[in-house]
Each structure stands twice: as structure tokens, then as C-alpha cells.
Amino acid sequence: MKPYAYVEPGTVSGVIEVLVGHAGRAHLLAGGTALVVLLQQGFVEADLVVGLRPRGALAELAGIRREADGGLHLGALTTIRAVERDPRVQAALPALAQAAARVASPRIRNQATLGGLLAHADPAADITPVLLVLDATVEVAGPAGARRLAVADLARDVFETVLGTDELLVGVHVPPVAPSARIASVAFRPRTSEDYATVSVAVRLDRDAGGTVTEARIALGSVAGTAVRARAAEAALIGGQADATAIEAASRLVDEAISPDDDTRGSAAYKGRMARVWTARALAQAAASRDGLAA
Amino acid sequence: MTWMRPPADAHPTDTVDLRFVLNGRPVTRSVPAARRLVDLLREDLGLTGTKLGCGIGVCGLCSVLVDGAVMTACLLPVTAIADATVLTIEGLAGPDGELTAVQRAFTEHGGFQCGICTPGQVMAATALLAEDPHPDEGSIRDFLVGNLCRCTGYAGIVASVEAAAADERRS
Numbered sequence: 103m104k105p106y107a108y109v110e111p112g113t114v115s116g117v118i119e120v121l122v123g124h125a126g127r128a129h130l131l132a133g134g135t136a137l138v139v140l141l142q143q144g145f146v147e148a149d150l151v152v153g154l155r156p157r158g159a160l161a162e163l164a165g166i167r168r169e170a171d172g173g174l175h176l177g178a179l180t181t182i183r184a185v186e187r188d189p190r191v192q193a194a195l196p197a198l199a200q201a202a203a204r205v206a207s208p209r210i211r212n213q214a215t216l217g218g219l220l221a222h223a224d225p226a227a228d229i230t231p232v233l234l235v236l237d238a239t240v241e242v243a244g245p246a247g248a249r250r251l252a253v254a255d256l257a258r259d260v261f262e263t264v265l266g267t268d269e270l271l272v273g274v275h276v277p278p279v280a281p282s283a284r285i286a287s288v289a290f291r292p293r294t295s296e297d298y299a300t301v302s303v304a305v306r307l308d309r310d311a312g313g314t315v316t317e318a319r320i321a322l323g324s325v326a327g328t329a330v331r332a333r334a335a336e337a338a339l340i341g342g343q344a345d346a347t348a349i350e351a352a353s354r355l356v357d358e359a360i361s362p363d364d365d366t367r368g369s370a371a372y373k374g375r376m377a378r379v380w381t382a383r384a385l386a387q388a389a390a391s392r393d394g395l396a397a
Numbered sequence: 398m399t400w401m402r403p404p405a406d407a408h409p410t411d412t413v414d415l416r417f418v419l420n421g422r423p424v425t426r427s428v429p430a431a432r433r434l435v436d437l438l439r440e441d442l443g444l445t446g447t448k449l450g451c452g453i454g455v456c457g458l459c460s461v462l463v464d465g466a467v468m469t470a471c472l473l474p475v476t477a478i479a480d481a482t483v484l485t486i487e488g489l490a491g492p493d494g495e496l497t498a499v500q501r502a503f504t505e506h507g508g509f510q511c512g513i514c515t516p517g518q519v520m521a522a523t524a525l526l527a528e529d530p531h532p533d534e535g536s537i538r539d540f541l542v543g544n545l546c547r548c549t550g551y552a553g554i555v556a557s558v559e560a561a562a563a564d565e566r567r568s
Contacts, residue, residue: 107409108430108476116407131474138433138472139453150409151430153476183466207543209521210454212466213473296455296542 103141110153112160114243117270120152122245126267128152132179133213135206136222154179154270163217163272166190172278178217178271182229183208185216195276197287197304201232204289207296217271223257223328228289228302230257230329231321235285235306238276244269257328283308286388289323290380293367299324300367301377303384307344315339320352320385324367325360325377332359335381344389353382417478419444420488428475435459435470438485446486446516450545457544460517461485467524486516489523498564499523499557508557510548518544522558531562 111117121128128150131137140146156164156179164179166188174190185191186202205211205219205227219227220240233253240256242249245268253274256263265271279285289302301324308317318339320332335355342348362373413430416423419442428437438444438461450458452471459470462484463477489497499522502508509515518541525532525540532540537558538551546554 103431103433103474105411105429105431107411108413108474109407109409110476111407120407120409131476134472134474134477135454135469138474141431142452142471151474151476155477155479157480206454207457208524208540209457209460209467209469209543210472212463213468294542295539 103138104144104147106141106148107150108153109150110155112158114160114163114270114272117152117154118243118245118268120150121268121270124150128267130154130218130221130270132215132218133181135210135214136218136224164215169275174276176216176274176276178215178220178273180216181212182214182216182219183211185229186211195232195236195279195285197285198229198232198236198276201229201287201289201302201304204228204291204295204299210296216274220253220256220274221263221265221271223259223261223263225257225260225326225328226298226302226324227329228287228299228304228323231302231304231323232285232287233274233276234321234329234331235304235319236276236279237319238274240271241273241275242269243272248272250275254331259327279306280308283317284388284391286384286391288380288384288387290376298367301325301362301373301380303377303380305381305384305388307339307385307388309344313343315342315344315348318352320356320381322356322360322377322381325362325373327361330359332356332381334358339385344385346386349382349385349389353378353385356381413476413479415475415479417480418482420484430474430476432475433471434461434473434475434478434483437475438470444485444487448513448516450513455543455545456514457517457521457541458514460520460544462520462524465524465527467521484520484523486519489519497523499526499561502557502561502564503554506557506560507550507553509553510546510550514544514546514548518546518554522554522561525558526562532558534559 129148131151132154163177182205192199238253239250284307287304289299304321306319318336323329335352338352362370438447448458450456454469454472461470521544
């Protein structure tokens with residue numbers, strides 16, 4: 103790594119102050135699993151690295167708590183391993199815990215943080231589609247105070263977000279999930295289990311007592327510049343039964359939402375076909391699950 | 398959220414005065430902030446048991462324990478271990494050279510072939526057994542997924558971890 107100056111302000115306001123003072127030239131370091139790779143390979147050159155360690159006042163950015171609305175707040179410095187192993191996440195949002203457990207390897211998950219994962223905006227991160235179907239939001243601190251935005255509005259393209267150079271992602275809020283909701287998260291990783299997904303899919307189905315779909319969410323990772331919602335496929339499910347015919351028809355419509363690239367995990371055409379297949383599998387899994395805590 | 402003023406001494410520096418505990422002993426050292434833990438261990442402190450492989454977090458050769466959690470020394474700037482406890486392969490054996498149950502099991506059950514991945518495998522296995530004393534084969538394979546053995550000696554590695562878990566002498 104090329105030399106850089108380092109500072110650990112120790113408070114959110116201190117971090118913001120440093121970011122403001124070094125407009126665009128400071129890089130935030132949490133677990134290091136993304137930034138250190140980019141620094142070593144020369145894709146990022148940093149004048150100044152701002153350390154975010156969960157010590158002192160920043161300790162409150164690491165951890166998970168239940169909020170008054172019944173949802174969960176996950177601090178930005180919460181490690182992926184902590185998300186995976188947290189009993190509240192496992193009980194209320196098992197699909198999120200499972201997606202966390204699929205990230206790379208335990209030693210990477212011990213370092214990587216949820217805030218870092220979102221701010222890095224890697225479209226292959228398969229936690230992000232789960233957060234999309236959960237309608238999760240992020241809390242962002244900046245010089246003018248805090249703002250909230252939907253996870254869906256955070257990433258702009260590969261490794262790009264709407265965050266300003268003077269802003270810090272401080273937490274993720276997952277609103278409560280209706281007991282009737284069925285959620286599933288799947289990832290297709292044909293090479294090894296610590297690889298990035300060729301395609302990952304998260305779905306959420308709500309149905310009335312007669313089994314008619316009242317709400318549907320489908321989000322895909324690894325098949326566009328950001329995680330994407332497949333809205334045409336969602337719309338096709340609403341008002342009908344989530345049976346095999348409807349699932350097959352809806353999964354064909356994910357084509358409209360995705361724009362995969364050719365790479366070592368497959369050609370664009372192959373990924374498109376796999377996106378359909380794995381969307382259908384995720385929908386079938388959610389439709390077949392018996393309780394609201396499906397996975 | 399705390400909106401405190403930052404401490405007055407929070408100014409950027411190229412070099413950090415690092416304090417941490419390494420294999421049970423306190424270390425104080427002035428180090429460039431951009432130095433990786435793996436380089437501090439191997440080059441500055443002469444602890445070459447921790448190997449450097451891919452340098453991008455994939456292979457697991459540089460696995461060490463930081464505050465008990467297995468981590469990736471090639472992806473940790475030294476600033477990440479300030480005031481932390483680091484355990485490397487050199488810190489496992491007792492003062493009289495007595496091996497740990499994991500180390501014994503690797504020697505007795507063919508847990509290594511060429512040996513370059515072994516320190517990382519042993520550190521990861523040590524972390525696994527600390528949090529799950531009796532893992533089944535699936536749990537062992539899941540946990541060690543980030544520790545590659547290019548001799549493909551995985552059967553021996555899994556057998557070693559199973560043997561270590563069953564070792565009644567394990568403390």
C-alpha cells in the first residue's frame with residue numbers, strides 16, 4: 103500500500119468534520135475487506151484514511167437493537183458475522199441472517215461491516231436484495247445533521263452511491279415485517295460457497311386468507327450495476343395465486359429489470375436464464391413456506 | 398448518536414504509535430499507518446509463521462486471531478489492531494513447547510501436506526473450536542471455507558479438526 107495519513111476521530115461529528123476538511127480526498131476504513139484490497143491494487147489512492155473502530159463513542163455504531171416500531175436497527179459498524187449470529191435477526195429475519203452467512207468466509211465476515219458493505223456498493227453483495235425486499239432504510243450523518251434514505255436509493259452504479267464525500271452511513275433500519283409475509287433469499291454459486299453469487303434473489307410475498315397475492319417484492323443481485331427490483335415480475339403476481347404457473351410466468355419478466363455482464367461467472371445470456379430459474383425457486387420457496395419467518 | 402466534539406489530538410499522522418498484545422506479550426511500536434498486519438508480523442517482528450498468499454483476502458494463509466476472532470492479516474492495516482489482542486501460530490504452543498490439541502491433531506491425522514496453509518488452517522480451527530467445541534463435518538467445512546489447501550488435503554484437515562474436538566486433553 104502507498105503511504106497515507108491516518109486519523110481516528112472517535113465520534114460521528116469528528117468523522118464528519120474531517121471529511122468536510124478533506125473534501126473528497128479522505129477514505130473511510132471500517133473492516134478493511136474492501137478498501138484495503140482497492141488500496142493494495144492501486145484502484146484507490148488515499149491521501150487520508152479515516153478509521154472507524156467501534157471504540158469509545160463509535161461503539162454505539164456497532165450492534166443491533168429492536169426499535170419502538172418493532173423493527174430492527176443495525177449499526178453501520180456491526181460486522182456481517184454479528185448480523186448472521188444475532189438471535190433477534192435469526193428469529194425475525196432469518197433470510198437476512200442466511201444471506202449474511204453466505205458472505206465470503208467467517209474470517210471476512212468477522213471484519214466486514216454492514217455499513218461498509220452498503221457504502222462499497224458491490225452489486226454482487228447478496229445481502230442488499232434482502233434489504234430491498236424488506237424496505238430497509240439507511241441513516242446517514244452529514245454536516246447538516248442526519249438524513250434517511252431507502253437502501254434502494256443508495257447505490258447508483260457499481261461501487262457508486264449517492265452519499266456525499268462529507269457523509270457517513272451510520273445505521274440500517276429494517277421495518278417490522280407483517281406476520282403474513284413470506285420471505286426467501288437464495289444465491290446461485292456454482293463454483294465454491296465463498297464465491298460471489300452468479301445471481302442472487304430475494305423475494306417477499308404477502309397473501310390474503312384465500313391465497314391471493316396482495317403484495318410481492320423481488321430483488322436480484324449480481325445481474326446489474328446495482329441490486330434491482332423486478333417490478334414487472336412483482337406486478338404479474340399480484341391478484342393471483344402464487345402457483346407454479348404464475349411463478350413461471352412472473353420469473354420470465356425479470357429480464358426487464360436486469361442487465362448482466364459477461365464475466366468469469368457466466369455470459370450475460372446465461373446469467374439471464376439463471377436469474378429466471380433462481381427467481382422461480384425463491385418464489386416457490388416463499389410460497390411453500392408455512393410461517394411468516396420463512397427462509 | 399453522540400455529537401461530541403472530537404478529541405483535540407485527533408489529527409492525521411503518517412505513523413502511529415501502536416500498542417497491542419501479541420501472543421500474550423505487550424508490544425509497543427511506531428509503525429507506518431499504511432502498513433498491513435501481515436507485514437508487521439513477518440517483516441518487522443520476524444514472526445514468519447503467518448504466511449502471505451493471495452494478498453486479497455481469499456486464500457486464508459494469513460489467518461490470525463484478533464480479540465479471539467479469526468481475521469485476515471493481509472487486509473488489516475496495523476491501525477485495526479491498536480489496543481487489541483493478536484494471536485498467531487507462534488503463540489499457540491505452551492512455554493515448554495507443548496502443542497495445543499489442534500496442533501497435535503494436525504500432526505497425527507495428516508492435517509497438512511506441503512504445509513504452507515497449515516498455520517492459517519490451525520488458527521481458523523482454533524477459532525472454530527473456541528466458539529463451537531463439537532462441530533460436525535458440515536460446520537467444520539463451512540468454517541474453513543476461507544482457508545484454501547492447494548494440495549487439496551481437505552479430508553485430513555477435517556479429520557484433524559474432528560480429532561481435536563474429541564481430544565479430552567483439550568483445555
